[in-house]
Amino acid sequence: MNPALSIHIVPELGWTMLENQPVFGPGSVIQGHVRLADPSLLAHADRLRLIFHGSERTLYNPIHKNQFFGSQLTLWDNKQPPSMATAFDFTLQLPLVQFPPSINHDLYNCYYKLTVFLDCGGTTTFASKGVILRPFLETTRLQTPLMYGPLSIPALDYLPGDTLRINLSSPTRMRMTLEQTVAVNRAARKQKVKIVSTTSTELHLPLDLTPSFSFSPVVSVSYHLTVKIHASTGTRSVITWPIHIGTLSYGLRVDLPIYSVFSSAFDSENDGSALPLPVFLKADIDGDTLPQYEADHLPAYA
Template sequence: MIEDWPVDPLIDIHIELLPEFGFTVQNEPVYGPGSVFQGIVHLKLKEVPVAADKIILTFRGAENATAIHNGSYFIQSLWQRTRKDCLLAETEYHFPFTIQMSVTQFPPSLEHKLYQSKFILTAKLIRSAFTLPTMMTQKEINYMPFIETSLLKKPVITTKNNNTKPFVTVKLHSLEYSNKAKRDQPAAVSSVLIELCETVGLVYHQALSTKRIVVSHLYRTCQATAACIGSEYRVQLALPIHLTPTINYSRIIKISSTTSVELPLKIGTLGYGIRASQDSQVCYVESPSNSLRFLRSLQYEEALPLYESVRLPFYQS
């Protein structure tokens, strides 16, 4: 959760994430297991000098449900005072940082009334030795795990038949879909309503769960006449790109998706046949490799210019 801290009109501190890292979903940067991303902590002082102890950067990932779980903290010191130097004398400071996520399957970033999963960067200007309030800024990181998907060798065929006419036959070529996929299913009816439902429930409180319709589409095929009996129609349901992936490894939350014909679906984040790293582990497995790492920020003097879609890159001779 984003915290509220005192505001000092003479001090401005904020976090900037560099745009060339991660991948994007709806123009927002997203990071996954093993991702490396860089950023800068900007500190602007309207009056100098300013006495301070240190400036630290904290990365925190936490799940919250009916009880509060503190999650994991990772801390890096960006600046620390010495005996001879305890003053910030410049009006502007810029502290670059580089972070590498561990190859670990954490729950995805999610805001739900039963459950929250958040990944937050926090920069603090600590002045406790001078009995001054700590100044802080936070930035939320959008995290998405790698959930594999695959096609079935034989389609799944389900028939709803109560010995009355008409009846519906559904054929699916997969029960696992990425958030960019479309589901195809033939249906023998005059109109078809397709719904994708998402269920969120707490692991230790099975009575606490919610179910909502994420997306639906009503198809009008033809009038219920003799000419339509036995007809087959191919219908599609476009899946929104912001779908929450299927999660069954969390100790707190379970997230599943189903169609309106009650076929369990798995929502993944990787395309068909794309495999996640074999070293990937869920976040509850104790392992030294699960630790996030702060890397040394390198400044490259010779590098290709950033790509801009509106103009050609400029190269210095």
């Protein structure tokens, strides 16, 4: 972390908290401020600027790299009067577009970050802060539980942090394991990893679990639950169910465009179908605020 510069995000506007960071999604508003350790840093600076950047890449040959966007805001420049401010506010509006979730995997990375730059002549000081994004992913409730011998499962769709439960109609030894599969470049390469396993009938899903998705032309993430049953008669059986990890509660529905249907925001010859970009919103000085209330009379509304 750069001691001279830092980025702070207001957590209240996020969906939830993950690793002490708010989680955002399509259409979210991200608010925060850039802090200078010493206001005298601006005395010889050219400008202070903030960039919100999003990219994805595969990590094996052939390497695929794709920068989604790079939206920039000038917080201060030397054309403005000298400033002794140490905090510079910003408000960022995300587009209503489905992007891949933030992922740091051996085969694939997708990240979103804010970076502040302090330009001073030929030198630049910078500091970055990662932003966690998740797409809107629906979940569906089963009408009736799925049955397999003495085993039944009431749902196949869950949210990160949920508890997955199965029911047993007779005493038996068992183990259930949740596995994640990450496939890249149209399944040219896959990697399976065990996420969590238990011998009880309850499986607690990690809060930081990457959601299931397959809308990206580059990568997909899926899950399977494997249950191994050891009956008292000595027979063994194995059943596998696909598990969907979503981000929306049961009944919520969305219909948003996928990032890959748009042309690149960096294509100078796009025909108007360019990817919608995150936008830094200007501060409303007047504001849509209520008139000041006086104790001796009613406020005057325009």
